[in-house]
Amino acid sequence: MNRAIGWALAALALAGCQGTARQPRPATVAAIPGPVAGDASQIARMRTAAAQVLFWSQNQRDANFRRMERIFPTHVVRAGGRVRPLPAGAPLPLPAAEIDAYMTANHVAGIIVVQDGRVRLERYAMGFTREGRWTSFSVAKSFTSTLVGAAIRDGFIRSVNDPVTRYIPELAGSGYDGVTVAQLLTMTSGVRWNESYIDPNSDVARMFVVPVPDGQDPTVAYMRTLPRESAPGTQWVYKTGETNLVGVLVRRATGMPLATYLSRRVWIPAGMEHDAYWMIDQSTQEVGGCCLSVSLPDYARMGLYALEGGRRGGAVPATWFAEATRAHAPVGAPGSGFGYGYQWWTYPEGRYGAQGIFGQSITIDPARRLVIAIVSSWPQATGRELSAARTRFIASVVAAAAR
Numbered sequence: 165m166n167r168a169i170g171w172a173l174a175a176l177a178l179a180g181c182q183g184t185a186r187q188p189r190p191a192t193v194a195a196i197p198g199p200v201a202g203d204a205s206q207i208a209r210m211r212t213a214a215a216q217v218l219f220w221s222q223n224q225r226d227a228n229f230r231r232m233e234r235i236f237p238t239h240v241v242r243a244g245g246r247v248r249p250l251p252a253g254a255p256l257p258l259p260a261a262e263i264d265a266y267m268t269a270n271h272v273a274g275i276i277v278v279q280d281g282r283v284r285l286e287r288y289a290m291g292f293t294r295e296g297r298w299t300s301f302s303v304a305k306s307f308t309s310t311l312v313g314a315a316i317r318d319g320f321i322r323s324v325n326d327p328v329t330r331y332i333p334e335l336a337g338s339g340y341d342g343v344t345v346a347q348l349l350t351m352t353s354g355v356r357w358n359e360s361y362i363d364p365n366s367d368v369a370r371m372f373v374v375p376v377p378d379g380q381d382p383t384v385a386y387m388r389t390l391p392r393e394s395a396p397g398t399q400w401v402y403k404t405g406e407t408n409l410v411g412v413l414v415r416r417a418t419g420m421p422l423a424t425y426l427s428r429r430v431w432i433p434a435g436m437e438h439d440a441y442w443m444i445d446q447s448t449q450e451v452g453g454c455c456l457s458v459s460l461p462d463y464a465r466m467g468l469y470a471l472e473g474g475r476r477g478g479a480v481p482a483t484w485f486a487e488a489t490r491a492h493a494p495v496g497a498p499g500s501g502f503g504y505g506y507q508w509w510t511y512p513e514g515r516y517g518a519q520g521i522f523g524q525s526i527t528i529d530p531a532r533r534l535v536i537a538i539v540s541s542w543p544q545a546t547g548r549e550l551s552a553a554r555t556r557f558i559a560s561v562v563a564a565a566a567r
Contacts, residue, residue: 218361218545225522225541226271226290232299233457238441239423239450241431248435248465248476253282258564263287266557270523270550271541273298274460278468278535279565288460290541297441297457298539301520304442305407307426307466308452309349309488309507311414313480314429320417324349324506331413334384339392345413347396348406349506350492356393357403361521361545371405372445382447383408400493400504404453407507411452422450433477434469436462454520460537467526467535470508470516489516489528521545527558534565 220228228235256277263285266272273292277285292298300307315321321331324346329336331345339355340348347353360366371386387405411422418425423442431440440462443455458466470489474480491503491510501512510516517527523540536558542550 222271222541222543226273229299229522229539229541230273230292230296232443232455233297233441236443236455237448238443238457239421241423241440241442241456242427243436243439243462244432246432246435247437248468250278250281250283250461250464253279253284256284256561256564257567258285258560262560266553270553271543272523272538273541274537274539276460276464276535276537277561277565278464280533281468283464284565285561286460292460292539294459294461295438297438297459299520299524300456300458300463301454301522301524302404302407303463303518303520303524303526304452304454304456305404305507306470306518306526307430307456308407308411308414308422310430310470310474310480310484311418311422311425312345312349312410312506313474313484313488314425315414315417316484317479317481318418318429321345321413328409328413331416332384332409334380335388338388339390340388340409343396346492346506348410348413349488350400350504351403351406352397352400352493353403353406354392354394354396354399355387355390355403355406357390357401357405359402359404368404371408376446381412381449382445383412383452400495407453408451410507411450414452415449422452429477429479430466430469433479434465435476436465438462460539463526463537463539464535467517467528467537471528471530471533471535523550523554525554529562529565532562532565534562536561 263275267275267287267289271290273290274288275285276283286294288294312321312324316323324344326345328340328343328345328348335341340353343353358366359368361368363369367390372382374386376382376385383405387409414425415422438459441457442450445451469476470485473482473485488506489508489510490505493504495504496502503510505516508516509519514531515527515529517525519525522545523538523542525538527536528534538554544550
């Protein structure tokens with residue numbers, strides 16, 4: 165595989181990591197013709213973008229984050245015919261000037277605030293609209309973990325206490341021997357990993373660049389080479405590669421592409437309004453840790469789906485979201501209130517959410533029955549000041565919603 169393409173796939177599979185002609189495949193999955201299909205002009209276009217993804221200019225980010233499915237190959241997550249309505253609620257008592265200032269200063273393309281199932285704030289900028297789609301980056305991790313719950317409910321996965329090797333036997337004899345599905349979900353496997361986004365020799369940069377023998381899954385081939393550095397369950401280390409393994413595990417257990425399974429078990433039951441697009445790797449499989457392109461209202465619907473415990477459609481066990489969104493591992497300073505669940509971040513005051521680089525987030529406040537979804541093109545992938553500004557803005561939203 166071309167190293168530039170590999171770097172792009174790695175770069176996109178990070179944390180916090182429209183419309184060419186499409187050829188539908190059976191069921192709900194379709195691939196957009198692109199580099200994987202071997203079209204020379206599209207390969208050249210992808211190579212150009214691939215080498216620069218993390219280094220796009222502000223104008224490029226503003227333009228490309230809302231059309232990633234035109235640049236990279238994807239599978240389609242089909243929406244159903246029954247859309248969950250999001251009726252208008254009382255306008256949030258938050259000064260327009262404060263909203264405008266936050267959006268402008270932080271390159272925010274869209275904000276939606278839903279309380280008690282009603283939209284109290286919905287704003288767009290930079291040419292983005294409610295019908296458009298914006299890349300998730302690592303917000304996708306929380307979607308992927310939900311598919312584990314669905315696979316347990318459907319009987320494809322027996323328990324989160326199962327060893328990972330039950331579903332990915334190629335990991336036997338590697339650092340993942342004895343690691344459970346739960347430890348994979350909470351990123352407490354004990355396997356060594358470097359998530360640096362600026363080091364070309366980091367694991368997150370190399371995992372799709374190292375050559376893979378024919379017939380082997382690229383994620384599994386790379387992850388099985390990593391050594392263990394601590395006992396499973398004892399240390400949290402953020403690892404996008406492990407979410408990619410979760411995706412492989414779900415795909416193996418269900419026998420379906422992730423896009424198909426997400427459509428059947430979440431997208432349609434949750435009443436999503438628009439199709440979504442999930443980026444695929446060089447093996448034409450979805451990248452579990454990253455890169456869904458989703459409309460802003462559907463990000464909010466995902467937040468509502470989690471807030472309501474996945475009751476719509478009964479796709480996950482009744483206790484799944486309560487378990488998935490509690491802190492299984494502490495993150496940051498002791499007593500800070502920040503933690504990590506099953507691919508969900510946990511916050512003080514009982515809140516939880518999903519995060520992706522460049523300012524993507526879904527924040528859920530169960531006490532106030534509140535969902536806040538924000539999509540952005542921050543001037544850099546991560547940053548203390550950028551995160552702090554978002555935290556302050558969300559605090560203003562919560563305070564206004566409590567009035």
